[in-house]
Structures are given as structure tokens and as C-alpha cells.
Amino acid sequence: MNLFGKIWRNTDQITKWLQILALGIAAYWAYTKFQLGEAPSLKPNAWVTSNLSSEDAPFAGGCYAEFRVSVQNVGKVEFDVKRVRIRAWRVDGPRTVSDSLKDGYFDIDNVQAGTPEFDRTFDSGNLTKHYLPDNESTQTYTWIVHRTSAAIYLFRADVGDENSFFPDYGRAWRDDVCVKAVSAR
DSSP: OHHHHHHHHHHHHHHHHHHHHHHHHHHHHHHHHIIIIIGGGGSOOEEEEEEEEEEEOSSTTEEEEEEEEEEEEOSSSOEEOOEEEEEEEEEEOOSSOOSSTTTTOOOHHHHHHSOOSEEEEESSSTTSSEEOTTOEEEEEEEEEEEOOSOEEEEEEEEEEOSSOEEEEEEEEEESOTTHHHHHTO
16 A cells, blocks of 8 residues: 555656656657658748750751740749750760760760860740749740751759759750751752
């Protein structure tokens, strides 16, 4: 009976300490659940897609290269696109065809590490605007291309606010830009 009396008198203190411990565990669980689950979805989430195509031009030996860029807000929060950076690289085509995959590998990231032939940041146009969730916009950028030999064209679009570019970007490459115009010579 003496043992049960001692437990009964000290139960209130034990309960308080268990409640404090439970409150700490609950706070830790809520914080980590928010950090891992909700916090990433509350950041701007732009999905940038692109397509590169070409069309005949009304002059011999050239064409129009059209780089179509779309930006879609796939997140839960709105954001602003204040600038669009378009870069383009031209790489001479291979002189011979490789029989092995190893020798014929086209390293697109290595191409981007080089100096682009075109590098311009636009602060106006269809893509520079306020994006609500599920909002999308598209713009086509057009170049006149005179092609004299086989080449690979790589275009990349980065979008962002006034401070930085978003992680996602649009990128497209082709090796058949102006093929009809060159073969018609």
C-alpha cells in the first residue's frame, strides 16, 4: 500500500513530464513534415519547355530557325518572370559517322560550357509576366540562319525574376536546320 500511495502522489509530476516530452515530439514531427512536405511546394515552380524547328525562307541558302518556349506555373504559389535569357550554340557536324556509341556520343552539356553564338536577355514579351498557379504562356523567337555545312544547333531558355533564374530551363537541339535550303543549292 505504501508503494501505491507513493506512485499516486507522484503521478501528477510524471504526467507533466510525459506531456512535455510528447509536446516536443509533436513539434519536431510537425516541423519536419512541413519542411519535407509543404515548404518545397510553397516555392515558385516553373516548368519550362521548348521546341526548335525551321522553315524555308524566301531567299536561297537559308531558313528561319524558330525556338518556341513555354513557361507554366506547376506550383501552388504565384510568381513573376521578369527576364528570359536565350542562348544558342552552333557546333559543326561530324565529318564521319562512328560505328560505336562511345565514339559518337554528343555531349550537350559540354556544348553549353562553350561560348554561345547568341546570348541575350529579354525583359519584355509574352513570357515576362505574372503567373498564377496552372497559368502558362508561350513565345517564339525567330532567327534567319544561313547554313553552309552540316551543323548541330542547340538553343536554351532560362527564365527568372530580377534576382536569379529558376532551376528549370528549356533546351532543344537539331541537326537538320535549313536542310532543304542547303540541299537545293
